[in-house]
Amino acid sequence: MNTADLGLPVAVPSTALFTDRYELTMLQAALRAGTADRPSVFEVFTRRLPEGRRYGVVGGTGRVLDAVENFRFDSGVLDFLAAQRIVDEPTLAWLADYRFRGDIWGYPEGEVYFPGSPVLRVEGTFAEAVLLETVVLSILNHDSAVAAAASRMAVAAGDRPLIEMGARRTHELAAVAAARAAYVGGFASTSDLAAGFRYNIPTVGTSAHAFTLLHDSERDAFTAQVASLGKGTTLLVDTYDVAEAVRTAVDLAGPDLGAVRIDSGDLLLLAHRVRHQLDDLGAENTRIVVTSDLDEYAIASLAAAPVNAYGVGTQLVTGSGHPTCAMVYKLVARAGGSGPDVPLEPVAKKSLGGKTSIGGRKWAARRLDADGVAEAEVIGSGPVPDELVDRQLLVELVRGGKIVGREPLDAARDRHIAARAGLPMSATQLSRGEPVLPTEYL
Known part of the structure; x- marks a missing residue:
């Protein structure tokens, strides 16, 4: 649409x-x-x-x-x-x-x-x-490359949803086309509002590290986000200390916290640690979203990790190493x-x-x-x-x-x-x- x-x-x-x-x-x-x-x-x-x-x-x-x-x-x-x-x-x-x-x-x-x-x-x-030669090839070569990468990532992810997050890693118009192609290939949503506007693809997004750094403390940042977006929001927990951020997040939002996002570090190890910590704090239904230069191989390596969703940017919009067909x-x-x-x-x-x-x-x-x-x-x-x-x-x-x-x-x-x-x-x-x-x- x-x-x-x-x-x-x-x-x-x-x-x-x-x-x-x-x-x-x-x-x-x-x-x-x-x-x-x-x-x-x-x-x-x-x-x-x-x-x-x-x-x-x-x-x-x-x-x-x-x-x-x-x-x-x-x-x-x-x-x-x-x-x-x-x-x-x-x-x-x-x-x-x-x-x-x-x-x-x-x-x-x-x-x-x-x-x-x-x-x-x-x-x-x-x-x-x-x-029509050049414009047809321009579109099909780019979009088919992204769709193929998205398909491989969707296979690796299984039933876990994928979020397209590549807008800042490519040309602004290519970003919209890439979000569309990724949706065809199996991604569930995009961070790019132009793609959501033009093609009615579901859009998602909450905050970046800059929002946390803006405030005097991580607690202040989380308090502001929960007050604005509700307890179902996703809090980014790796700006400083992950374990402390998770404790603060659950303390503020309670067991109804929607999700936490991890954007750096050893994602496999951190996902297990954060899952155990969330469960111990009574937030058994809080989801874990991971990002950070993922491709289909990294996603596959996380298959046994307690991860609920993946956000993918650079590797997706560049065809995961094959930007043309x-x-x-x-x-x-x-x-x-x-x-x-x-x-x-x-x-x-x-x-x-x-x-x-x-x-x-x-x-x-x-x-x-x-x-x-x-x-x-x-x-x-x-x-x-x-x-x-x-x-x-x-x-x-x-x-x-x-x-x-x-x-x-x-x-x-x-x-x-x-x-x-x-x-x-x-x-x-x-x-x-x-x-x-x-x-x-x-």
């Missing part, structure tokens, strides 16, 4: 300049050559998963749809292009009327993917489709002329160095074994085998330039849980390994 669903005002700026210059210079040259109107098919895929990852997670599809809808060359954008002499006058005139009028199919958001999976297929004229946007088919009935011809890059691609407009399906567990990602450009017709993965997102694939963010979140559960059990191992499903081409 976004702010439009909530009836809240939101600015809708043009996304047309979220692109590389060569998209426009290619357009200009194609217009001059008479090839700009040739029907074309572009596909987004990755040749490999980040090293050691067992599956990828599609994130950002909803944001791609917003970007396509708002890809408009308004007067300010056109004035900039003219002043910088980026394209000529005929191209500026063409851009003034630009609207994407083609079709887009793709893996629905939250679905898992593997090497070669056509996670997005853009169909239209060369001119209208090529312009290396997705590419490649022309895979085009017509030999401009008429609507001219047949498509497969085309593919054949360069050396592992950067080859496979031509043809593709479909994708996931084959299951006898127990209903996924066993292969099957990709083809010919007829779909009868046994895979009902297992196809691509869904219609844009039809004739109209958005038809929007859905609530919770739908993507639920889809990811189901998709991950349908993979072999080894998919959720944090140890490094090959993709859990092989990619087969027909």
Whole structure:
């Protein structure tokens, strides 16, 4: 859900300049050559998963749809292009009327993917489709990286909720996108209010060390926080001495204290000590939240600790070591002329160095074994085998330039849980390994 669903005002700026210059210079040259109107098919895929990852997670599809809808060359954008002499006058005139009028199919958001999976297929004229390359890749590479990291962290956390806390560790706009992608991947809430406003993600947060240091004593700080936010608040207990802070917290709030947060030190040891102390003080229901540079491995190491929730920042918003998915946007088919009935011809890059691609407009399906567990990602450009017709993965997102694939963010979140559960059990191992499903081409 976004702010439009909530009836809240939101600015809708043009996304047309979220692109590389060569998209426009290619357009200009194609217009001059008479090839700009040739029907074309572009596909987004990755040749490999980040090293050691067992599956990828599609994130950002909803944001791609917003970007396509708002890809408009308004007067300010056109004035900039003219002043910088980026394209000529005929191209500026063409851009003034630009609207994407083609079709887009793709893996629905939250679905898992593997090497070669056509996670997005853009169909239209060369001119209208090529312009979307950079913004589509910018969104999908970032959001899918964060969603994949979030998924691994959610697996490590089990039933314990995860809080996204990375806003101060990345660009302010990337922080909002990261909070959205983290929610798709399994996080329960965010500290970022812009993400809460725009996407209706639950927000949480109480106080930092600065609030404690502001007051003359830790007791004064806790007293002020409880008076303002109630006994159900979360008190940060590691500014000075943890044991003394816990005693003070329970003394002030009583057994109804909501939670304590530990943000430094040996989290495993401290969590056990604080749990014993809280129980001895009669605060058996007070929860323990831990933060401090967590990643999926640190979370997994705390599985046996009496921890109730995790807050994750830097490692999440940077993809836990893999901040991009290396997705590419490649022309895979085009017509030999401009008429609507001219047949498509497969085309593919054949360069050396592992950067080859496979031509043809593709479909994708996931084959299951006898127990209903996924066993292969099957990709083809010919007829779909009868046994895979009902297992196809691509869904219609844009039809004739109209958005038809929007859905609530919770739908993507639920889809990811189901998709991950349908993979072999080894998919959720944090140890490094090959993709859990092989990619087969027909």
